[in-house]
Amino acid sequence: MSQFNAMTLVHKLKEQLNTQYVNVEDESDGCGAKFSATIVSEQFVGKSLLEKHRLVNKALAEELKEIHAFSQKTYTPEEWEKVKPQEEPEE
């Protein structure tokens, strides 16, 4: 019964975190309750893992109240360059 889909989350993340790259997979077969996100942003530079996740959680504060399961991977552009090739597909 969630009103969110992957597109709305991508849009929100782009807007809030000025992302260089963002990808959100809906893993719930469209019911909008389970998402997995990959987020690359300059704003993560110099931040700890916890702080990066906090930034994302804050950007999606409203959405996360409704979404049952959300997992995220956060990268600075520099980190992203290193992991990009083997990033696809996981799990």
Place this chain on the structure above:
Amino acid sequence: MPVVTVGNAEEYQKFINADKTTVALFEADWAEQCAQVKDVLGDLSKIIGDKLQFINLNAENFPEISMKHQIEAVPTVIFFTKGSAVDRVDGVDIAAISSKSKKLAESASSAAATGQTLEDRLKALINTAPLMIFMKGDRNAPRCGFSKQLIAIVNDTKLPYETFDILGDEEVRQGLKTYSDWPTYPQVYVKGELIGGLDIVKELLANKELEAALKA
């Protein structure tokens, strides 16, 4: 306040969700022992009725509620705090019913007296053990996929840890989200510091930093 006989589910919900702890007797007309327990609740309500509220309901008239709490025999007494069952006594065990009621009444008054806030409680909880996990269910029966994965990873480190089941305590469940500014469960704490959720633990594991982080 005397023992209130609950007539409908709505009334029941209102009682058990109240701030005041509720002592609920699940009974049946045909079971004589129930009357005995009811008398005891009546006596208790005279002594500690200002701190606890006492209700009784006919278990057979509320099959869904009885099923939910796995009432297998009458009388059964369940203690509710803000909607969550915090303790129970199955059968006629007057001593247990009395002592548990008194204990809950005491903690209610000490919380009021010392002004122990939710924040104090959360602080104490996250410091229960050096490695503390707030999760859905417990280590033997995780009740969500993320909690389950997390426990599997932490078990592999062989480090000792404690868990807290947030499904059993709505106050903590909501309060800790705000307190730690972290919207999801599971949550992992090392010496009272939030490490993060499953994603972070997985990433630490992948970077071979997990053990160090959990021992910190």
